[in-house]
């Protein structure tokens with residue numbers, strides 16, 4: 375009997391319904407146990423494992439196996455002996471008595487133990503990623519990712535979207551990050567840029583009349599990396615014509631209601647919405663985690679003439695806000711100092727604390743404010759007995775960023791995030807532009823093709839900072855899953871937007887001339903969104919690094935430890951490209 379590969383059962387799927395069946399199995403040896411006259415072997419594939427038994431004449435064959443050998447066996451599925459069932463294993467009630475064995479490939483001892491629980495360092499795992507991916511938990515992440523992509527494609531197909539591939543070798547696209555450049559051999563001295571997103575192409579597909587576009591698109595941004603960032607990542611990229619904000623929000627919610635149930639998460643219908651300004655005031659973040667309280671309270675009005683100079687000055691020049699940690703009055707001096715250290719990298723000098731305890735109130739500001747003054751602050755923040763009020767003052771940007779970060783830090787530290795809860799929400803009404811003190815100019819909060827709210831558009835020149843964008847972000851548990859906007863579809867408005875960003879006619883023509891040109895030939899109102907596939911799968915799998923849901927990710931320094939990319943190239947390759955490489959120290 376030769377079975378076709380496609381008919382062979384998976385190791386991890388055998389069950390009582392297969393009892394008595396003769397099966398052919400293939401996979402990797404996971405563990406061998408010799409019981410004298412009996413050899414047990416676990417055979418593993420990506421679905422799980424099943425126990426093989428070598429007995430009688432086959433014992434000698436079983437004894438030869440080791441490590442991660444690759445096997446093909448034939449045998450009969452039978453019930454495990456009385457009391458031998460393993461309830462922790464999907465195949466725990468059955469085993470396969472081996473009648474025939476073929477050793478397909480002998481394996482050396484791997485550099486780390488291939489089990490779900492591993493203490494191998496991430497570097498070692500990344501260097502031998504193919505062994506790391508043999509671990510069932512990692513394989514499950516890849517399978518989940520595949521399911522999400524498959525369901526996403528089904529959903530958009532049903533909604534009559536068309537998947538279109540856009541170029542990888544292109545020219546600089548405007549998401550505000552650094553480009554990866556690829557030198558051109560045929561046009562020496564010229565470079566392609568890898569796309570930071572397919573933004574302009576998906577807009578041009580609307581000018582083309584496609585109407586509904588989707589792409590599981592690879593994007594490239596040469597940025598400093600973190601746990602939830604990679605130099606190349608995948609977006610579910612969407613654009614549609616004749617739509618308003620509402621249409622894109624409903625479309626996205628519909629997608630999430632299709633994919634999140636794959637892991638038992640049921641998103642709400644509809645998603646709550648929060649305006650950007652509210653999100654910042656209440657949570658100190660434009661991607662608020664609303665699964666716990668610790669909301670920010672306004673303390674500015676209490677500060678004028680309060681007697682504590684630091685607060686008076688902060689309120690006069692900026693903002694003073696705080697948050698209450700319930701039960702936090704029990705925090706030690708050392709723990710409070712640690713909080714001050716935590717906020718320093720965010721630009722604050724420290725945190726001022728106020729406690730209400732059975733003995734009364736306490737604060738380093740008590741001398742200046744007096745007992746009644748301290749009470750006033752605690753009352754304004756509704757801090758009850760046993761509570762701690764933490765206060766930060768200074769420039770608005772700093773105060774909000776510091777308290778936003780502190781809020782999340784405290785929630786984690788004090789275990790305030792309810793297990794199993796997931797909060798989806800939209801953040802809307804973003805500002806169109808953001809002022810950079812450093813560069814003395816405005817930047818687009820989203821990107822330069824985002825439309826201003828029509829009622830604000832006439833302030834684009836006179837009061838640009840007050841113009842709102844027709845942009846939206848979708849957030850889950852404090853993680854931004856994606857964002858998009860309704861686009862500018864009027865060439866005159868697009869030019870005014872470029873001007874507001876300090877991009878003059880000439881530069882606009884050089885960088886985006888093809889878009890402006892296209893806008894002359896009939897451009898429908900359109901808008902879209904891009905969703906971070908890696909982050910979505912990461913959250914669905916309950917993980918906190920996107921590297922664990924990417925088959926071959928890079929380290930935080932952008933290196934691939936397995937292939938040793940990036941790597942030097944042959945001088946002849948460079949000369950073909952017309953490039954001369956000189957190290958800095960060579961002058």
Ligand code: ASP
Nearest residue numbers: 571573858859902903904
């Ligand atoms: N291109 C945008 C991004 O990558 C998303 C969008 O506006 O659709 O963030």
